[in-house]
Amino acid sequence: MSAHDDFAESLMQEASACPSGLTTWNGSDPSQRFAVYRNNVIVSLIDALADTFPVTQALVGEEFFRAMAGQFVRAHPPRSPVLTLYGDLFPSYVCDFVPASALPYLGDLARLEVAYIQTYHAAEEGSLAISELSKLLSNETTLSQVRFTLHPSINVVRSRYAVVSLWAAHQDLSPENTLGSIHLDVSEAAMLIRQDLDVVVVRIEHGAAEFIENLHRGAVFADAVSTDVPFNLETTLALLLRYGAITHYNI
Incomplete structure (x- = not known):
């Protein structure tokens, strides 16, 4: 595994240790600063999903949605730097998300919201x-x-x-x-x-x-x-x- 891969994996896994090789200007423990950076990245990805799936969020409530989205982003980090299109795998994740099983239509609703974004940004x-x-x-x-x-x-x-x-x-x-x-x-x-x-x-x-x-x-x-x-x-x-x-x- 390359240093880049190690850094990316540590960034997405909440319980992971700070990647090796990180240093701070004053010689202090870099783990606290890395934890802040990790949190900012996760929050920004959850925010991106909330922008793409506003109706899905409205149906389950913000707290539930952000908890579900937080688990998703750790399991499925972006494959592209274009966050506007991030979340194409989210509907399938929602379908298999046990706490949301009482809302069997939720995954299809999320598919509709993905289709909306794809339609808007198509050629x-x-x-x-x-x-x-x-x-x-x-x-x-x-x-x-x-x-x-x-x-x-x-x-x-x-x-x-x-x-x-x-x-x-x-x-x-x-x-x-x-x-x-x-x-x-x-x-x-x-x-x-x-x-x-x-x-x-x-x-x-x-x-x-x-x-x-x-x-x-x-x-x-x-x-x-x-x-x-x-x-x-x-x-x-x-x-x-x-x-x-x-x-x-x-x-």
Whole structure:
């Protein structure tokens, strides 16, 4: 293990000893200063997660969230210096976090919040002209073999629970006014796409979500529409056209 690896490991483990080789200007024990530095790093990572997962934090409370996030950051330190994107593994961690097991929807809610950040920071891309798309959509023979490329900012989230409604309720200044009317056991899906500098979160059918995922994976149109759950294809295509979600195609 290199000196760098040793330092990084000691930084993330609360019970670890001070890394060897550290010195202070006045010859005092460096362990106390290292402990302060370690605490600052952990706190900054927890703060970064709190910024990414505000609704997740609101649902469990700040104290619970920070305790859970503190355990996560020690187990999963950043893999990139870009803290804005830190936390992509957090939803899976939440799903397996035993103290949160009473809230089975929490992991999917966190996945929605990760998707929101990824959508916001995705690359920009021009949309295909509606006139060109209209020609394709009107020719069933050609359309069946078309592969569409979707906008880089598109993300799809599917859940067994009403996480889209939960998230939407917390975008209001008084979420308590609508939270009581949400049926948590109703499964929901959403498409996320960036429009200018705003992220749009649209509740969609589960079959529509699967269709969009199929397109994103590069399936030809005829295969993409073969979903496990029926959906309204016309409405879904209109949605994709409305938000300029299709950027390219090939046959």
